[in-house]
Each structure stands twice: as structure tokens, then as C-alpha cells.
Amino acid sequence: MTQTLFSTTLPNGIVLLGEELPGLESVAVAFHSPAGAIHDGPGRCGLATLSGEMMLRGAGSRSSRRIVEDLEGAGVQWAQTVSMSHASFSGAMVARQLADALPIYADILRRPLLAEEELENARQMVLQNLAGTEDDPAHRAILSLREIHYPSPWGMPSEGLSADVERLTVANVREFVATHVRPRGAIIAIAGRIDWDDFVPRIEQLFGDWNTGAVESVAAGPRGPRVRHVPHDSQQTHIALAWSAPPYHSDDSYEATAALAVLGGGSSSRLFSEVRERRGLCYSVSAGYQTHRDFAMALCYSGTTAARAQETLDVMLAEIRRLPGTIQEAELERVKARAKSALVMQQESSAARAGAIARQWYHLGKVRTLAEELDRYDRLSVRSIEEWLAQHPIADLSVVSLGREPLEVRDAVSA
Amino acid sequence: MRFLREQLDNGLEIIAEVTDGGLSTSIGFFVRTGARDESDDLWGASHFLEHMVFKGTADLSADEINRRFDWMGASANAFTSEEDTVYHAAVLPSQQHEAVDLLARMMRPALRDEDFATEKLVILEEIRMYDDQPPFGADDRCRAAFFGQHPLARSVLGTVESIQALRVEAMREYHRRRYSPGNIVLAATGAVDFAALVESAKRLCGNWQSAETPDRRQSVKAVASDHLDYIVRPTAALEYAVRMTAGPAGDDDDRFAAKLLSVALGDDSGSRLYWSLVDSGDAEHASCHHHDFLDSGLMITQLSCDAADVDPLLTRILDMYRDAATQGISQQEFSQARNKLAGRVVLEGERPRRRLFHVGLEWAHGGVYRSVADNLRIVENLSVADLERVMARWPLDGPGVTVLAGPAGAEPSSPAG
Numbered sequence: 001m002t003q004t005l006f007s008t009t010l011p012n013g014i015v016l017l018g019e020e021l022p023g024l025e026s027v028a029v030a031f032h033s034p035a036g037a038i039h040d041g042p043g044r045c046g047l048a049t050l051s052g053e054m055m056l057r058g059a060g061s062r063s064s065r066r067i068v069e070d071l072e073g074a075g076v077q078w079a080q081t082v083s084m085s086h087a088s089f090s091g092a093m094v095a096r097q098l099a100d101a102l103p104i105y106a107d108i109l110r111r112p113l114l115a116e117e118e119l120e121n122a123r124q125m126v127l128q129n130l131a132g133t134e135d136d137p138a139h140r141a142i143l144s145l146r147e148i149h150y151p152s153p154w155g156m157p158s159e160g161l162s163a164d165v166e167r168l169t170v171a172n173v174r175e176f177v178a179t180h181v182r183p184r185g186a187i188i189a190i191a192g193r194i195d196w197d198d199f200v201p202r203i204e205q206l207f208g209d210w211n212t213g214a215v216e217s218v219a220a221g222p223r224g225p226r227v228r229h230v231p232h233d234s235q236q237t238h239i240a241l242a243w244s245a246p247p248y249h250s251d252d253s254y255e256a257t258a259a260l261a262v263l264g265g266g267s268s269s270r271l272f273s274e275v276r277e278r279r280g281l282c283y284s285v286s287a288g289y290q291t292h293r294d295f296a297m298a299l300c301y302s303g304t305t306a307a308r309a310q311e312t313l314d315v316m317l318a319e320i321r322r323l324p325g326t327i328q329e330a331e332l333e334r335v336k337a338r339a340k341s342a343l344v345m346q347q348e349s350s351a352a353r354a355g356a357i358a359r360q361w362y363h364l365g366k367v368r369t370l371a372e373e374l375d376r377y378d379r380l381s382v383r384s385i386e387e388w389l390a391q392h393p394i395a396d397l398s399v400v401s402l403g404r405e406p407l408e409v410r411d412a413v414s415a
Numbered sequence: 416m417r418f419l420r421e422q423l424d425n426g427l428e429i430i431a432e433v434t435d436g437g438l439s440t441s442i443g444f445f446v447r448t449g450a451r452d453e454s455d456d457l458w459g460a461s462h463f464l465e466h467m468v469f470k471g472t473a474d475l476s477a478d479e480i481n482r483r484f485d486w487m488g489a490s491a492n493a494f495t496s497e498e499d500t501v502y503h504a505a506v507l508p509s510q511q512h513e514a515v516d517l518l519a520r521m522m523r524p525a526l527r528d529e530d531f532a533t534e535k536l537v538i539l540e541e542i543r544m545y546d547d548q549p550p551f552g553a554d555d556r557c558r559a560a561f562f563g564q565h566p567l568a569r570s571v572l573g574t575v576e577s578i579q580a581l582r583v584e585a586m587r588e589y590h591r592r593r594y595s596p597g598n599i600v601l602a603a604t605g606a607v608d609f610a611a612l613v614e615s616a617k618r619l620c621g622n623w624q625s626a627e628t629p630d631r632r633q634s635v636k637a638v639a640s641d642h643l644d645y646i647v648r649p650t651a652a653l654e655y656a657v658r659m660t661a662g663p664a665g666d667d668d669d670r671f672a673a674k675l676l677s678v679a680l681g682d683d684s685g686s687r688l689y690w691s692l693v694d695s696g697d698a699e700h701a702s703c704h705h706h707d708f709l710d711s712g713l714m715i716t717q718l719s720c721d722a723a724d725v726d727p728l729l730t731r732i733l734d735m736y737r738d739a740a741t742q743g744i745s746q747q748e749f750s751q752a753r754n755k756l757a758g759r760v761v762l763e764g765e766r767p768r769r770r771l772f773h774v775g776l777e778w779a780h781g782g783v784y785r786s787v788a789d790n791l792r793i794v795e796n797l798s799v800a801d802l803e804r805v806m807a808r809w810p811l812d813g814p815g816v817t818v819l820a821g822p823a824g825a826e827p828s829s830p831a832g
Contacts, residue, residue: 023436026762064694068685073751075758078684094761124696132699132719134652135549233650234547236540267469267491268481277477280536283544303544334485341488341507345439348766 003370005357006196012211013184016203017357017367019191021347027098027192028350030090031105032358034185035176037084037158038218043167046160050126050168051176052082055089057118060107064118067104074100084158084292085362087181092351095193099202106206109181119170130162138284138303140230141238141402146290148224149242149297149398155223183210189358192350227399229406237309237403238301241316243394245298248291248363255388256289258380260298261335262327263287263319268334270319275302281312293363298394306404313399313407320397324389327382336377343373418784419609421616425625426597429616430784432774434767437606440511441771443503444518445600445779448593450497451566451708452631459573460581460589462495463538467586468502468521469493470530475520477530487513490768497567498631498708499776505768508606512615515601519619522594531583539579542572549719550655551648551820557657558713560642560816565635567708595626602775605767632710642816645824653699654722654821656729662705662712662809665780669808670712671793672801673705679744679752679802680736680811681716686752687735692718698728703811709780714811722823729817736811740803749799760790 006018037048057064071078076091089108091101133139147155188207190199232238245260246253264271264287275285285302300320304312346352347370357367401407421429449461470477484491484504491504491514502521504514546552555570562568573581601616603609638661663669681688681703692701698720706713720728763769764787777783785793 023434024765026765065690069747069751072685072755075754075761077755077758077762092762093758097758121694121696125693126696128653128693128696128699128720131652131721132549137547235543236547266481266485268478268485273478273481276537277481278533280533281540283537283541304540305543330482334482337488338485339488341510342490344507345490345505345768348438348768350765351762 005367005369007361007367008200010183010204010208012208014186014188014203014207014210015361016200017187017189017361018194018196018199019353019357020194020196021192021350021353024192024350025094026092026350027095027190027194028090028092028354029098029101029105029188029190030088030354030358031109032086032088032187032189032362033109033181034085035087035180037082037156038153039176039180039216040153040156044164044172045156046126046165047168047172047176048087048180049082049158049160050122050165051173052080052087053122053125054114054118054173055087055108055112055177055181056080057122058113058115060111062104062107067108070104071101076101082158084154090351090354102202102206110207110210112177114170114174114177116170119173123165123168126160126165127162130159130165133159137232137234137236137238137402138301140232141240141400142299142301144228144230144402145240145242145299145398145400148226148228148400150295151223152221153218154220154292154295178212179216182212183207184215187358187361189354189361191353191357226396227409230400230402231404232402234403235305236303237306237401237405237407238303239309239313239316239407240299240301240400241320242297242299242398243396245289245296247294247296249293252388253291253296254376254380255385256298256392258332258335259323259327259385259389260287260289261338262331263323264300265335266338270323271300271316274319275312275315279315281308281315285316291363309401309403310407313401314410317410320394324393325386327385329382332380332382332385336380339377340374343370416786418786421613423596423617423621425621425623426595427599427601427616427620427623428778429601429613430774430778431603431607431609431612432770432784432786433607433609434605437508437767439505439767440508440514440603440605440607441503441505441767442511442514442518443501443602443771443775444522445602445775446500446594447498447598447628447631447779449495449499450569450571452593453569457581457585457589458569458577459538460586461500462571462573463534463578463581464586464590465493465495465500465502466534466538467526467530468524470527470534471525472520472523473525480517480521483513483517489514495571497569497571499779501772501775503771508608511608512611515612515615516619519615522599522620523623524590526583526587526590528583531586535578535581538572539575542575542578545572549651549653549820550657550717551646551651553646553655553657553818553820556644556646557659557816557818560644560818561638561659561713563636565633565711567635567711592626593628595628596620596623597625598628600775600779602771602778604770604774635711638814638816640814644816644818646818646820647824648821651821653719654725654819654823656718656725656817656819658716658729658815658817660714660809660811660813660815662714663707663805664712665707665709667712669801669805670705670707672797672805673712673714673809675752675756675794675797676802676805677704677714678756679748680739682752682755685755687739687748688732691731691735692728697724701728701732714809716811722821725819725823733812740806740810740812744799744802746799749802753794753797757791757794760787760794764790
């Protein structure tokens with residue numbers, strides 16, 4: 001499969017990335033500004049999220065309402081998200097609408113009004129979302145796991161903490177936006193039916209004279225206890241486990257994620273086979289990978305009736321312990337087949353590709369071609385994974401249980 | 416894109432929407448069976464059977480099925496609703512044969528006693544999982560009250576009691592009756608080799624025995640008066656409200672206008688409910704959408720907010736519906752909703768995995784195929800008058816069922832719905 005990728009960097013530091021996807025009518029564009037929640041600051045957890053919400057509430061000559069009407073009137077499927085690293089504004093649309101959509105995003109990023117009269121509504125919206133999170137036990141278990149596993153502030157919830165959000169002021173928001181929504185570190189990615197030679201000058205015109213903000217680094221603070229129980233009034237107990245994994249930019253992240261996929265990445269994975277298929281202990285069980293730029297974690301999750309939760313945790317731990325030295329050739333072949341197939345199918349979605357190329361640039365400082373990625377999967381072997389596991393034993397697990405009763409972490413994997 | 420159709424002698428239909436040069440192939444078996452086809456002693460059987468289909472055939476174990484799907488790099492799964500049970504896999508085109516072969520074999524499962532006993536535990540976990548999650552069963556309770564004695568009243572998962580009481584012999588008989596070839600559509604989208612698909616189907620499904628499948632349509636007795644019910648969850652952070660009123664059925668041409676109306680009034684962003692309730696931070700979520708069945712339809716309003724606010728906010732929503740019905744929809748909000756819906760049609764049309772469900776379900780329900788261009792034309796031909804007619808025929812502020820789940824309701828206060 002031939003791939004057409006583009007990239008360029010504007011003098012003010014904005015990185016532009018593009019991928020042409022033949023056969024699509026749509027185009028997806030995403031603006032990532034380095035205004036993520038790691039910059040919230042002590043006692044201000046939720047500032048990035050509140051700021052992202054405020055940026056949509058009026059920008060340039062457009063009112064809050066007008067921004068949404070103009071985007072949706074052009075048929076744009078838009079989204080605004082704040083992660084630990086970025087505040088992102090994105091949209092997918094029929095390609096001919098792109099020229100009308102770009103100036104709206106330029107207003108949001110460069111000329112947000114951040115009006116005092118919008119603050120209370122925006123704050124209430126953030127608080128409502130936090131209340132909704134309280135009722136989602138699986139989500140709460142994962143949030144709690146991140147909190148104890150990662151050093152502060154990476155483990156803090158990007159959604160915010162109610163007590164902090166209550167205290168934030170419009171001055172906090174304005175200062176945050178002025179400091180962190182800036183061209184250096186920003187990535188604009190576009191994929192689908194694109195015309196790169198038309199896109200670049202449009203972006204230069206809209207963003208070329210943008211020169212604000214300064215780069216701020218964030219120091220890693222302490223992390224939480226290894227084991228935590230979160231009391232929750234539910235029939236099921238939710239179990240979440242984590243251990244450290246190499247970040248995405250590290251070449252051996254392929255070995256690490258392949259080992260994780262053998263453990264819990266598909267319906268033929270060990271966790272699914274043993275915990276669900278053979279023992280019927282739960283409906284959902286899986287293993288996954290989450291990465292920041294400088295560190296990452298492997299995580300496993302399951303939710304099960306309180307009475308069977310201890311057995312579920314014990315079996316999960318046993319499967320994790322059993323992994324090194326036992327990976328079969330056939331298991332790896334299945335992992336490779338799933339990964340390669342998913343990579344190719346991603347080319348059918350402009351939004352997925354716009355997200356993927358931006359993510360790669362953030363982590364790697366370059367975009368990997370599909371051929372490079374497929375080749376890297378081909379070079380994975382049982383031996384390379386086993387060697388990696390031997391050098392990086394799974395140790396120091398963080399364990400969260402959420403439910404009515406705490407669980408006992410017996411014989412945790414702590415080599 | 417080309418549409419192709421074939422039928423085997425035993426009644427199995429094979430359809431495909433072929434995209435030349437597509438990167439993937441999506442395959443699905445669409446079985447016309449679901450919760451509405453169950454009786455009291457089979458409550459939850461359709462969904463439980465969907466799980467059992469993955470537990471193996473006479474010559475394939477569950478492990479082998481799982482391994483084969485992963486081996487071919489498939490994104491495979493299944494779902495069960497009130498009316499359909501769908502088994503699907505998305506693969507690279509080179510794996511079409513493998514995917515069809517495996518799915519087709521699975522349609523004739525072994526339904527072994529020991530697998531039935533183990534999987535029963537998984538189903539019970541799934542029931543408890545949903546019971547712990549918003550809206551804490553309010554949706555099922557609301558539909559049960561809305562449909563009363565109609566078969567659509569039945570929840571898909573069943574209850575802990577109905578699943579515990581279910582016998583494997585009853586499931587085997589249900590499978591024999593409902594998985595008859597004439598009751599199944601094999602659908603494919605993306606880069607499909609249709610001749611090979613038909614060949615596979617003949618070889619693998621040609622000897623399937625037919626059973627008689629009765630017509631499933633039944634008239635629905637309209638809800639005559641408002642009904643309000645509570646599910647009390649004292650420790651929930653928010654109150655979750657679900658309200659159902661009548662809407663156009665799956666064979667009613669007004670269903671397209673109803674979908675557009677729900678975008679204008681109650682989409683997740685940019686709609687009347689959004690600006691009034693969500694943008695203001697008064698509610699965590701407020702939305703309206705249309706859902707159609709073979710012989711009936713629903714307009715479903717969902718609200719989540721602080722328990723103390725639920726009554727006034729439901730009243731506000733009803734006032735907004737009344738206002739829309741009497742004052743009409745403006746041209747501006749109509750155009751915004753229509754362009755948004757048209758954008759969704761185009762974007763979804765680019766994903767064979769998404770198209771599979773549209774193409775397969777439309778065909779299974781009505782024997783109708785509509786291309787992406789057909790769908791766009793329908794959306795673009797809608798007018799403000801169509802939306803106003805829908806509001807007159809199915810008043811959103813008319814009689815309906817409301818169920819609240821959360822801390823409210825310990826002492827029922829004024830009826831809100």
C-alpha cells in the first residue's frame with residue numbers, strides 16, 4: 001500500500017502533518033495545543049479542562065453559540081478534549097467544508113474571549129461531568145489506578161477534582177490559556193481527502209503570526225501507595241492492576257505491548273481464556289497499555305461479583321506471573337495478525353489517522369510510515385519478547401479494588 | 416459501490432455492498448431474532464445464545480474459535496437487541512474466506528451442557544455489571560412500562576431469576592426454530608468477492624434445515640396516560656431520567672424526519688436541550704433520540720442531573736417540546752441539524768464496518784437496500800414541514816412513561832413526566 005505523508009514546521013514552531021487517504025470524501029483536522037492537565041498546578045486540578053471548555057465559549061467575533069452553529073452548520077463533527085498533555089480541538093467533515101472550518105479553529109485557539117460571564121456555566125459543566133464519573137465504577141477504578149501508579153501530576157485526573165474546580169477563577173483560566181495555548185509544541189494534523197499545497201498556506205495565514213507563550217517544564221512529584229481500596233456501593237468489585245512499561249518512543253515498547261497482548265489483548269489471550277472462558281468469573285477482563293511521553297504503564301482490568309473478586313484477582317496475578325518463559329510462537333503470530341490488520345484498517349478513517357500521526361509526532365518527533373510499523377511487527381520474535389521480559393521483570397504492581405469489600409493482594413508479583 | 420443479492424434454496428439471503436479498492440471486508444450474519452421473540456421461560460435466551468455461539472460447534476472448541484478470529488486479525492464480535500442477533504467480523508480482504516467459514520460454522524453451535532453452565536455465570540456478571548452502571552436499569556424499566564403486554568417490553572439480558580431458570584434444552588429448541596436459514600441474512604460490505612461469498616455460503620449453509628418463522632409484527636396499544644416510576648439508588652451521585660413517548664415505526668417514512676427532529680431538539684451538542692440544560696451546567700446530560708422497531712417507534716429523552724433538579728428540569732424539557740410544536744423549528748436550526756446529519760451519513764459511509772450494520776439491518780427488517788447516496792438524498796429532501804408533521808403525529812409532550820433512577824424517589828414527589 002502506498003502512503004502519502006506530509007510534514008512541515010512553521011517558523012513559530014507549529015508542526016503541520018498530513019496524510020492523504022485515497023477513496024475518502026472526508027477530511028479530519030485536529031489542533032493539539034500543549035495545554036494539558038499536567039500544567040494544572042497544585043490546588044488547581046481541572047484548570048486545563050475548565051480552560052478548554054472556556055475556549056469554546058466565544059472566540060474572535062463569534063459567540064459561544066455561534067462557534068457551534070458555524071461548525072455544525074458546515075456539517076463538522078467536532079470534539080474538544082483535554083488530556084494530560086494537550087488541549088485538542090478537532091473536526092471531521094466533507095472535504096469541501098474545510099476552508100470554512102479552519103478560521104473557526106483559529107479563533108478558538110488564538111482569540112478565545114474567556115469572558116467572566118461564561119465562567120459559572122463552564123464550571124458547572126465540569127462539575128456535572130465529575131459527578132457523572134462518580135457513578136461509573138470501572139472508570140473510577142482506572143482513575144484511581146493512574147493516581148497511585150504515576151508520579152504527580154501525571155496521575156492526577158485530567159477531568160479535575162471538584163474541590164479545586166469550585167475555587168478556580170477567570171484569572172486562573174486567562175493566565176493558563178496565555179501561558180500554555182501557544183504555537184511552540186502545537187501540532188495540527190490533517191488526514192483524508194487533503195490538498196496539502198492548499199492547506200499549508202491557509203494555516204500560515206491563520207497561524208503564521210502567532211507568537212505567544214513560553215515553554216514550561218513539569219517536574220515529576222511523588223506517587224501514591226501501591227495498593228488501594230476504594231469503597232463503592234456496587235454489586236461488582238472492580239479490579240485494576242498496573243506496572244511500569246516502556247513509553248511509546250522506546251523501541252522496545254513493541255516487545256512490551258506484544259507481551260501484554262499475549263496476556264490480555266484478544267479473545268484468545270490468556271486472561272480472557274482463563275478468567276472468563278474457562279472459569280466464567282467475569283464479563284470483562286483485559287490488559288492494555290497507556291503511554292505518556294516519558295513513562296507508560298501496563299494495566300489489567302476486570303469487574304466481577306464481590307464474592308468471586310478474590311478468586312479473579314488471584315487468577316489474574318497467577319497469569320501475570322506465568323507469562324515470562326511461556327510465550328508460544330502461535331500466540332505471537334496471532335498478536336501480530338491483529339496489530340497489522342488494525343493498522344491497515346485504520347486507513348479507512350480520516351479521524352483515526354489524523355489522531356495517529358499527531359500522536360506519533362508528539363511521542364517520536366516523526367511520523368512512522370505504515371511500512372515501517374509493519375516491518376517492526378515482522379521483526380518481533382518470541383525470543384526478543386522473552387529476552388525483554390527477562391530483563392524487565394513484571395514487578396512492583398499497583399493494585400486498586402473498588403467495591404464493598406477490600407481484597408487481599410496475595411503474593412503480589414514483586415520479584 | 417455496487418449492491419448484489421443472492422438467495423439459497425433453503426431461504427438464506429446473501430447481500431453485499433461492494434467497494435472496489437476497499438481496504439477491508441466486513442461480514443455479518445444477521446439473525447432475525449431477539450428479546451421480542453422470547454416467552455417467559457425463554458427470557459434472556461437470545462442474548463445467552465449469542466454467547467453460546469462462541470462456545471463452539473460439534474468439531475470446534477471455544478478456544479479454537481477465539482484463536483481463529485485472532486489468527487486472521489479479525490475484529491469480531493456480536494450483539495443482541497430486541498429484534499436482532501448479529502455476528503460480525505471485519506478482516507483484511509485476503510481473509511474473507513476464513514471469516515465466512517468460521518462465522519458460518521458457528522451458526523450451528525454445539526450448545527454443550529457444561530459450556531451452558533459456565534457461560535450462565537458470565538451472563539449473570541453482565542447483568543450485575545449493567546445494574547451497577549447508569550442509568551441503573553431505568554431504560555429497561557421504562558420500555559417495559561411503555562410496551563406493557565407487547566413483546567417489546569422484554570429486556571434483552573433477562574433477569575438473574577430468568578437466567579438461572581433457563582434450561583439448555585429450551586435454548587436448543589429456540590435455536591432450531593429461530594436460526595432457520597430463511598430467518599438469516601448473510602451480509603458483507605467493503606472489498607467483497609461476491610462470487611466467493613456465495614460459494615462459501617452454498618457449501619457451508621446449503622444444508623441448513625428450515626423451520627417455519629411466523630410474522631413478528633404486533634400492533635402496539637398506545638400509552639393512554641403518563642406513568643412515573645422510580646428505581647432508588649441512595650448512593651448514586653446523579654439522578655438518571657428516561658422518558659419514552661411514541662414515535663414512527665421502522666416501516667413509517669416519517670422515521671427519517673423523526674431522526675432529524677431529534678438532532679435539532681436533543682442532539683449531544685448544538686441542540687435546544689444542549690443549550691438550555693448542558694451548556695448551562697444545569698444537567699450532566701440531556702438528549703433526545705428516535706429508535707424504531709418493526710412495528711413501533713420510540714422518542715427517548717434522557718436526562719442526568721442533581722436529584723434535586725430532576726423535576727424542574729423535566730418540566731423545562733416538556734415546555735421546550737411544547738414550544739417547538741407550537742412555535743415551530745427555525746430555518747437556521749433546521750439547516751444546522753440537516754447538515755450535521757448529512758455529515759454523519761458521509762463519514763459513516765466511509766467505514767465498511769459501520770455500513771455493515773446499516774445495510775444488514777435494513778435488509779433483515781424490510782428487504783430494503785439504500786446506498787450512502789440514497790441516504791444523503793433522503794436527508795437533503797427533508798423540510799421544516801416534515802419535522803412539524805412528526806411533532807403533530809407523535810407529540811413529545813404527550814402521554815409517556817418516565818423512570819427515574821438515583822437518590823430521588825425515596826418519597827415520590829410531584830409527577831414530572
